[in-house]
Amino acid sequence: MSQAVPYSIPASKEEEIEGKVISHFPIGDRNIDTVTVESFGEEWEKFDDFDQQEIHQVGNEYFDIIDLEALREARALDVGCGTGRWTKFLAKHVAHIDAIDPSKAIYPAAKLLREEQNVRLSVAGVSDLPFANDSFDFVFSLGVLHHIPDTSQAMKDAVSKLRPGGQFLVYLYYSLDNKGAFYKFIFHCSTFFRRMICKMPQGLKSVVCDIIAFTIYLPFIGLGKLVKALTPNSKLYQKVPLSYYIGKSLNIVRNDALDRFGTPLEQRFSRKEIEQMMTEAGLEQIRFSENTPYWHAVGIKKSQNQ
Ligand SMILES: C[S@@+](CC[C@H](N)C(=O)[O-])C[C@H]1O[C@@H](n2cnc3c(N)ncnc32)[C@H](O)[C@@H]1O
Structure with a gap:
């Protein structure tokens, strides 16, 4: 746990589930759709059993544009981890991961991740992340930000936790811009x-x-x-x-x-719109995967003096 990025505020509550500590942080009402979050909590209680091989197979699809070898020393943040399937996928490739989610999905995540010593779980929302800015080497958010009222602002909030030069991987529902x-x-x-x-x-x-x-x-x-x-x-x-x-x-x-x-709130974006949001969040060298799931893309955070 020595690799962990320190929390920037004290947790309001801590509980131990499946031998894992879950820290709770206040979730404000800024840029969060509480009905959608509750719906996810219930959804993930139903689907909490993932096959290891499938996590590996589908994880490789999401992370196909990431050089996993280069992340060995990285401190990573999974924004909207749900049941923690992609945290689980990445845990063996990085030094440490903070996985956050505002919903009850954090409980099945504790079960799935109980053996991962380099994973810490927190209940928090993307607009109130309990970490200092510029803290993480790698931030990812897969299938999350399109369920948030202001996706662009949520992306900026997630990217603010990334250090300059760090990578941000995002998957957002596509607007079928490449379909007939x-x-x-x-x-x-x-x-x-x-x-x-x-x-x-x-x-x-x-x-x-x-x-x-x-x-x-x-x-x-x-x-x-x-x-x-x-x-x-x-x-x-x-x-x-x-x-x-x-x-x-x-x-x-x-x-x-x-x-x-x-899911009550779902938004969809074209490749062009995603690229624009990533640029506005302070990312450069943006690369899209040409493979499914559409669209997932990675960008590097510009340094402040650029
Ligand atoms: C479709 S699930 C994706 C979960 C996970 N990333 C995966 O792909 O398995 C969307 C997740 O976003 C979370 N979420 C919704 N609003 C959020 C917010 N404001 N901040 C962080 N996470 C949020 C939900 O609780 C839910 O677990």
Whole structure:
């Protein structure tokens, strides 16, 4: 724990779960959607069991643009860790990770990360991070900032904790800017249903999203697999909606269906908009992965005197 970045304010409460200490910090009402955070807490209590191999496989997709070898001495911060799957992925590559989340997801995270000695867990929001500015070598936030009212401000708040020269990795839902009209049409239909489903009580929402996973996701994934088998030398199958889930477990499919249809606040951004937000947050040398999940990108924090 000697590698840990010191907290900049005292914790308001500490508790020990699964042998891990969870420190709680005040979560203000600035730039946070509390209904969405509560919804995530309940979602992650349902999906708290991740397969190690799948964490490794999907983690490699998110971190494909990061030189993991170069992070060996790094002190990292996972903003919006959820159940801590990507903290778990990264823990073996870095010196220390602080994983923060404002929701009850921190409890399953304690379970998943109980054996990781170089991980510290905190309940906190991105606008009230309990660390001094310029503290971390690597900050990442995967699938989080689009669930926050002002994504651009949240990105600036996360980047403020990064030292100049440090790297910031982000994954934000894309606005289908690289997809055709059919794909966009299907997506707009799904948004219509999402607006109704996300308002349902949690139990009903969960059942409805499972029905969607089995009756919509799985058939599309099956169709994608069929196209892939029939045209092995082409990327035609990628035109089939939800083909991203080919080879992913049912757990991930059900979890993502609940994520997609059950979350009250979801925003989407084009590559250009993400690049602009990253630049405004003080990042340079921005690089996007050309691979799924779209879009994930990395940038380096400019030094103050630039
Ligand atoms: C889709 S989950 C992603 C979790 C994790 N990064 C992953 O990919 O497994 C989004 C997470 O963002 C968290 N979140 C929502 N609002 C937040 C905020 N203002 N600050 C930090 N995290 C927030 C939620 O509690 C939730 O765990």
